[in-house]
Amino acid sequence: METNGYLDSLRPAGSKRSSKRDLIVNVFLRQEGHLTADDLFDLIRLEDNARSARPAGGPPDTTVPHDAARISRATVYRTLQWMVDAGIARKVDFGEGRFRFEHSYRHPRHFHLICKSCNQSFEFLSSDIESLLEEVAAARNFTARQSVLQIHGTCEACRTGRPAVAERGVTELLFARDALRIAIATERSGLEFYSRAARITRDARGRKIFEKLADEEKEHLGTLEARYRELLQQDPQLESRPTFLFFKGAANGLFAAGAERLANGVDDRQALMIGIKCERGSHRFFKRYGEKFEDSEGKKIFLEFADEERAHLELLIREYRSLVERQSRRRAPKNAKRKTRRQAATLS
Numbered sequence: 001m002e003t004n005g006y007l008d009s010l011r012p013a014g015s016k017r018s019s020k021r022d023l024i025v026n027v028f029l030r031q032e033g034h035l036t037a038d039d040l041f042d043l044i045r046l047e048d049n050a051r052s053a054r055p056a057g058g059p060p061d062t063t064v065p066h067d068a069a070r071i072s073r074a075t076v077y078r079t080l081q082w083m084v085d086a087g088i089a090r091k092v093d094f095g096e097g098r099f100r101f102e103h104s105y106r107h108p109r110h111f112h113l114i115c116k117s118c119n120q121s122f123e124f125l126s127s128d129i130e131s132l133l134e135e136v137a138a139a140r141n142f143t144a145r146q147s148v149l150q151i152h153g154t155c156e157a158c159r160t161g162r163p164a165v166a167e168r169g170v171t172e173l174l175f176a177r178d179a180l181r182i183a184i185a186t187e188r189s190g191l192e193f194y195s196r197a198a199r200i201t202r203d204a205r206g207r208k209i210f211e212k213l214a215d216e217e218k219e220h221l222g223t224l225e226a227r228y229r230e231l232l233q234q235d236p237q238l239e240s241r242p243t244f245l246f247f248k249g250a251a252n253g254l255f256a257a258g259a260e261r262l263a264n265g266v267d268d269r270q271a272l273m274i275g276i277k278c279e280r281g282s283h284r285f286f287k288r289y290g291e292k293f294e295d296s297e298g299k300k301i302f303l304e305f306a307d308e309e310r311a312h313l314e315l316l317i318r319e320y321r322s323l324v325e326r327q328s329r330r331r332a333p334k335n336a337k338r339k340t341r342r343q344a345a346t347l348s
């Protein structure tokens, strides 16, 4: 993990480098999962023993400061607290009577499933739960700082005796995989929507726009699928690992509902308006969630996709305005301008 730049960005300007602290932070960032302060202290000890055990005359190890031996339990505890304050670590309480810590470097906020038999914890994220929590807080005029959601029980491996496909150590890959799956599903439903819209549109120019958008969705779909295949090469088991992102009300639902409305028989203007609503909803969805995530491949995927959806949205709005204008000119040449402006204004 390339963390040096990350650590430098967290250090306040002018503050001294502390080799002890850097060692503790580096060891901590290499761990996946949820560590107690004592787990971390043991790891620091191991690191130090390994360093001492190196044969004399061997190359000096420049990654480990030579005062590591003197790192006390209290220093580890203090550094953990410093990491929590600096946003490098998150403190989690699984009801065991002591805190655990997980790092937040390229690791999005999430919820936990906790197995009472093997004491393992599993991570997941759900946009539906997050929106619901936000809704509740807003309705109660409550400023939410942190929401904790935990599901306690028995994991599949403990229940069935079958070894589970581990999620350990690959959260970032899982996150990217799920972000891509959601973007691909949205792209597919967008493609279906625009193909259908192109078939039913009577206006020749509007049909061209829908065909163009269908072509663009097809091209983006190809790009996203290539990226997905690339990701799978990094981990042959990636496809079978458990779902991390649960997005039940994801943007693909918007396009699916839109395509259904097209089937009910709509005019050209309505078809464009439905497209605008779908693209706007999709753009908002990906931007909103993309901005929430910590820096990661998954975040990048969401934000890039949000940009693509915005480009589609702008194209559709331009087209809608032009259609309204052309139709008004045909109907009432005199008052057309003012009316057109009013109708166009309702869009922005």
Ligand SMILES: [Zn+2]
Residues within 6 Å of the ligand: 115, 116, 117, 118, 119, 120, 154, 155, 156, 157, 158, 159
């Ligand atoms: Zn278990």
Ligand SMILES: [Zn+2]
Residues within 6 Å of the ligand: 033, 034, 102, 110, 112, 123
């Ligand atoms: Zn966690």
